[in-house]
Amino acid sequence: MTTESSPREASLEYLLKRIPEQMERLKAVRETCLTDAVLLGEIPSPTFGEEDRIRLALDRFRENGLNDPEIDEFGNASGILPGTEGGSSILVTAHADSVFSAETPHVLNVGPDSITGPGIADNAIGLAAVVGLPRLLEHLGVQLKDDLLLLANVQSLGRGNLEGTRAFLETKQCPIRAGVCVEGATQGRLSYSGLGTLRGEITLRIPSNYDWEGFGAAGAISHLTRFVNQLMEIPIPKEPKTKMIFGGLRCGSTFNTSPRRGSLRFEITSEDDNILNDMEKQVSELCEQFSLETGTSVGLEVVAKRENCGIPFTHPLVKTTRAIMHESGITPNVDPSTGDLNVLIRAGHPGVTVGLTTAENLREENETIHLGPLFGGLAQLITLLQAIDQGFCE
């Protein structure tokens, strides 16, 4: 028995079949993409200090022929590649900020099949793919019906709390059909949901009138250690999945002086917003209790908080993305996002986050991307845009 494909499926099949050819043809423009990644990546771009990198992204938008290239009042750079029909847009965005401070030497080393340096994976190569998309599409002879709205967004990481994309979506008045967030790493990641997240910083201070002779008196390091132990006593459910991470501890600077101040950075993620709220309450109460019992001053600052959101696994956008990954030789790895996808979906736009290549030493100064898998990652992105454009993701 012969099964006949509908014209729609046949067309998606056609796109999928062209992926190997696209991967091959993209090799011819490898240098352009890598050069953008190195030039962008060598400009320090800590969260809240992205201006210089954004300026280069804007120059690239302009040089690559986008309409209305601009930096908005929040610091995001954007531009539009007009489609043949227009009317609706596909948003492609990459965050321009990096976890590295401006003082970190941003020197990238280019090897025969890898690039190494701070922030190359997260997210210089992702940003380079977005700013270079017009040239990649032109090289492949791909013309979309939809407008392509390209965004280099700021204030995504840490205390930035996704404010750049949030502000952009709140103010940009254009119909967005779907969005794709581009991350350098890791290839295979498939995010179609935003994970409920609470990021906080706990600061412990020892007041000037502290009784150093009192029972249990100690410096900030000892107190923080006890506090961390008490935090770890908070029950964390396995279902719905919930996780607490201690990401940073700062306290003291000498060998022989008890510090009077210290801070702890942590993140709680959960698939259930109620659990997140409940844990926030427990952490807050613990701070108060600890302060009263020890005579210290312990305060919680919520740096970022996001609720769960997402589109279903069976959503055509997710389904099509999976099919494209398979055809590109990429094994999908479902990975809920704590990044800009969260804002996109909460704003009512279907979206996914994809990774371009494989990487090592993420968020270390010797962060490394591999160049071989990059063509598959780029072909995946471009085919996904074509699929959205042709209506296979709705």
Added chain:
Amino acid sequence: MKTVKKQTWLERNTFHHGEFWDIIKLVKEKEKKGMKISLCIPTLNEEKTIGKEVLILRSELMERYPLIDEFAVIDSGSQDKTLEVAGNYGADVYLASDILPEVGDKRGKGENLWKAIHQLKGDIICYVDADISNIHPRFVYGLVAPLIRREEIHYVKAFYDRPLNYSSGLRSSGGGRVTEILIRPLFSLFYPELTNVIQPLSGEYAARREVLEAIPFPIGYGVETSHLLDLYEKFGLDAFAQTDLDRRVHRNQTTNALGKMSFGILQTFFNRLHAQGKIDQMPEMETFYRRFEVEDGIYSQLAQEVVEEERPPMIEIEGYRNRSDS
């Protein structure tokens, strides 16, 4: 007063790369004048930095903006992956020994620079060292732009804020140690006008073919110094310009290595002083650089031969004069 002329030259012939940011405009001016520009990177075991230099300069200045017409890496026989990496990112790669084989092969950066005159076809040749960690297109357009814009300028040198790359991070070095304690005192004594050149030893410069082919090339440490002295003698200070390229991050060299380098430069310098009649008599100069080493409390002297051989002006080479494209 002499200082008036210095200031005038400094004002007129000192640029900042930011003045030339509009590369499209430069490309148009270059094309209008019918100029061709070649870029040469001399290499010896530079696998760590050559990939990025070729990638960025080729992509930005040949593909995005066609300012450079030809881009070659000329190698002295690297033992590491320099040639493979450079070729992988699209550079034309040559072994210096394969160029003008009839004149033989000498080992040194100056040899590669000299042979580039024969190998490359440009009216302007721009040389960029291979060890720049923070390479950027400004390292090329900042140097060739004054030559495109101003016909009376023949030779453009780079200067920078040069931090040295130590394991503990970057530290500022002023003008460079050899510049400050050797070259500047020598220039102040014998060629005071040349003290206007802020970094006489910088490895990045661009020049017109007609001046490059007319001067000899020391093959070792003295090549930058000899260029300045010979061109100053022939054309005066007005033939020079210099461009501020901001920061250049490069490897730190040991004091011993700088001592050897100074020894080579001094040979070139004294030879010029004698040839230009600035000193009457000069004894036979030693070619061994001597320094001390101490091990287990015992001092011993090390002697290393440093011979500053020179290549004659390229225009005197028959193979060059008979080039098919000349």
